Amino acid sequence: MPKPTIDAPSPKAAPPEVYPVGLSFDVEEHFRIETAAHLEVTAELKEAYARRMEDATRWLLDQLGERGIRATFFVVGQIARSHPRLVRRMAEEGHEVGSHSWQHKRVHQFDATSFREDLRQSMDALSDATGQPVVGFRAPTFSVMRQTSWAIDVLAEAGLLYDSSIFPVRHDRYGVPDAPRSAFVVEGERRELLELPPLTLRAFGQNLPVAGGGYFRLFPLAVMRRGIEQAAQRSHSPAVLYFHPWEFDPEQPRLPLTRLSRFRTYVGVNRTRGRLLRLLAGHRFTTLRDLAERMGPSRDQLPRFRLVA
Ligand SMILES: [Zn+2]
Numbered sequence: 001m002p003k004p005t006i007d008a009p010s011p012k013a014a015p016p017e018v019y020p021v022g023l024s025f026d027v028e029e030h031f032r033i034e035t036a037a038h039l040e041v042t043a044e045l046k047e048a049y050a051r052r053m054e055d056a057t058r059w060l061l062d063q064l065g066e067r068g069i070r071a072t073f074f075v076v077g078q079i080a081r082s083h084p085r086l087v088r089r090m091a092e093e094g095h096e097v098g099s100h101s102w103q104h105k106r107v108h109q110f111d112a113t114s115f116r117e118d119l120r121q122s123m124d125a126l127s128d129a130t131g132q133p134v135v136g137f138r139a140p141t142f143s144v145m146r147q148t149s150w151a152i153d154v155l156a157e158a159g160l161l162y163d164s165s166i167f168p169v170r171h172d173r174y175g176v177p178d179a180p181r182s183a184f185v186v187e188g189e190r191r192e193l194l195e196l197p198p199l200t201l202r203a204f205g206q207n208l209p210v211a212g213g214g215y216f217r218l219f220p221l222a223v224m225r226r227g228i229e230q231a232a233q234r235s236h237s238p239a240v241l242y243f244h245p246w247e248f249d250p251e252q253p254r255l256p257l258t259r260l261s262r263f264r265t266y267v268g269v270n271r272t273r274g275r276l277l278r279l280l281a282g283h284r285f286t287t288l289r290d291l292a293e294r295m296g297p298s299r300d301q302l303p304r305f306r307l308v309a
Contacts, residue, residue: 019238019294020286021228022196023071024098024164025060026138027079029053030246032104034141034173035261045253052252053079054086056245059273065093067280072288074100074138074164077122080129091130096287098136098164099123106143107165112150119158136288138242139165142174142198149307152188162194162292164240166307169200169209176307181207182237183295184303194295195305196288199239201227212242217268221275228283236302238291247272 029049031041041049057073064071073090075097080087090097102122110118123134137155144151144165155163166186168179179186179197186195198211201223209215210227224241231239246252250270257265295302 016233016235016237018232019291020284022164022238022240022288022291023069023285024138024240024242024288025057025071025073026100026242026244027053027057027073027075028100028104028140028244028246029076029079030249030252031255032076032140033246033255033265034106035257035265036255039255039257041255048253049246050082052249053245054083056249057086058089059248060245061089061093061095063277063280064095069280069285070094070096070287070290071285072096072098072136074098074136075126076100076104077102077125080122080125084129087126087129088131091132096136096289097126097130097132097134098138098288099126099134100138101140104140106141107139107145107148107151108143112154115151116154116158119154123158133159135159135161136292137163137165139163142167144307145174145176146307146309149188149309152186152193152307153191156188156191156193160193162196162288164196164198164288166195166197167200167209167211168197169207171209175209177207179305179307180303182231182234182303183291184305185299187304187306187308189308192304194292194299194302196238196240196291196295198242199224199227199231201230211240214264214267216241216243216275217247217272221279224279225282236295236298238294240288240291243272243276248276 099122102118167175169175170177200207201210210224228239231237
């Protein structure tokens with residue numbers, strides 16, 4: 001019997017490819033967060049946070065494993081030296097291990113030479129722990145911005161496949177509000193790199209950072225889901241989400257932060273475990289490396305964005 005023929009849709013009418021959601025975790029001990037950078041933290045408290053980071057990360061790995069979900073863990077390089085078994089477990093269970101810098105300093109604190117060294121140190125430590133090359137980077141506090149555009153050259157020269165540090169939002173600490181919201185090719189001074197920006201929701205005439213953080217903890221899950229739906233309607237636009245192990249540790253000791261920072265950091269931490277599990281039940285997920293590889297063939301069709309000020 002002849003196969004029925006179907007009229008091929010015209011290229012314009014073809015709906016955009018719907019990608020699995022890119023799931024990422026930025027793995028750092030809680031005292032390393034930017035809002036606590038000015039605090040003196042005792043060695044004892046640092047040790048307590050390191051133990052809690054490990055427990056919370058194991059909980060995350062257990063949940064992902066039970067559901068057959070693979071994610072990207074952007075890990076601080078020093079953690080690969082202090083907790084090599086934890087980092088090896090991530091890779092053994094099929095997750096991607098990317099770099100979250102050597103010790104979680106913002107990119108603004110470096111020049112190109114010292115940033116290259118910091119990146120190299122973290123990539124070496126991570127690949128020593130996993131036996132696999134590092135291909136992705138997430139800057140602490142999304143600190144790849146106009147002022148730090150030279151970082152793109154350094155990341156590309158290090159042989160990375162992608163970056164996921166440019167947040168297309170207006171925020172007091174980070175963001176490049178006019179950067180594309182879909183996957184794009186970011187141009188540094190001499191080199192370029194594939195960028196997978198965290199998810200934003202277009203509402204009230206601006207880009208809201210619904211990829212994680214306070215938006216995940218404070219607002220109903222429906223807000224993040226609306227962002228995921230919007231992304232599915234745009235071309236080459238996988239939704240990229242991010243979380244931290246400490247966000248799933250409601251019993252952790254609180255850092256003595258200012259009122260605003262305390263609110264931003266701890267709002268909703270009591271309900272994140274259940275909320276994450278509901279999120280995991282509702283979507284297909286994958287690693288950012290997988291998304292970057294899927295973007296490869298259509299790289300010429302991606303928007304280009306020049307970061308240099
Ligand atoms: Zn971080």
